[in-house]
Amino acid sequence: MAAANPEIHLHIGDLPDGLSFGDSLAIDSETMGLDLKRDRLCLLQLSGGDGVCHLVQFPKGQYDAPNLKALLGDPGITKLFHFARFDVAAIRRYLEVDCAPVYCTKIASKLVRTYTDRHGLKDLCRELLGVEISKQQQSSDWGAETLSRDQLNYAASDVLYLHQLKTRLDVMLEREGRMALAQACFRFLPTRAALDMAGWNEVDIFAH
Template sequence: MAGSLSIPAEFAVFDGDLNESWTERYLQMPCLAVDTEAMGLIHGRDRLCLVQIADAQDHVACVRIGLGQLHAPNLQHLFEASSVEKVFHFARFDVAALATGLEISVRPLFCTKVGSRLGRTYTPRHGLKDLVMELVGVELDKGAQSSDWGRVEELTDVQLAYAANDVRHLLPARDRLETMLRREGRWDLAKRCFACIPVIAELDRLRFNQIFEH
């Protein structure tokens, strides 16, 4: 039976940016799970609305990004810190969203979707729900995935719970994927793929498609 979703050890919601104490706490971590929510999937048209972060101690923060906001200094300092690995699922989208919305250049990073495609070659199911179910034993509720994230001041408890749970299980999934990739001799290849993601994200932002095709 799937594991049930528990309440985070600590959960906080911020407007515009992390505060100093949470930033310092997160900077002490070797890796963080990160996710974003936006009004849609087109960078530049669909604005960034929410940034979610979780550490290995289950301290979860949601940062609501205001309409017209262009910068978040503490988030930028954290996400550009070379000592902290940022773990995403489908990092290509989130990295582009953070660059477009807040001018943040995320590095270093780990993408669980890329890791899954390289390691879990026995399945075509590489979505977050399937990945977390297999590797962590938790069934995620994706019911709030398509919703109005632009109403940042009025986000419902259901939306915030969905946003929090999307990041809370990324770190154990990341560790299990690394074990699998090392076992299969694909860890170095995975690291090179992760290093390419910021370039691919920039190409997405500039609307370049299929530039590697003949």
């Protein structure tokens, strides 16, 4: 179980040299809104699943971040997301990095928790881990120059539990014989994000 009082490190513009997250990295993003062509990327949260969270805050228009980009582009690291479709698109749009391989807890949940239509991160943490997380800061101003302690705690909570959720969801995927289907969906996610950014976000190209 992740620490009740997580260790949070805030970095401006990029990660420091020498950080290691192992072979599995939980990631989330905060933006000014849900239209990535209009609403800029403000913050990226990262955790290796050890109760420690590193936040990278981007001053407006400053997305050089060589250390972060090298980490995100490393094919030896699995990137864990909840609703990867949005985060992968945000990373592609503003950091110009294609994240792969990818794992999405929301997709995994939809494939195995077919007994419910509640697949939000808060719902997964409550049911699978017995953890209550707050979403109170979800709609706050992430473009502010100084982020509040509540914002930092909220941002950290979005990545601190993804490794544990993956472990629980993998058991369910194997049990229901849907792991191969999930992996195929995960492989398609970067393409799905590219389609979103190219204008096919509301169109099902597989429809008749």
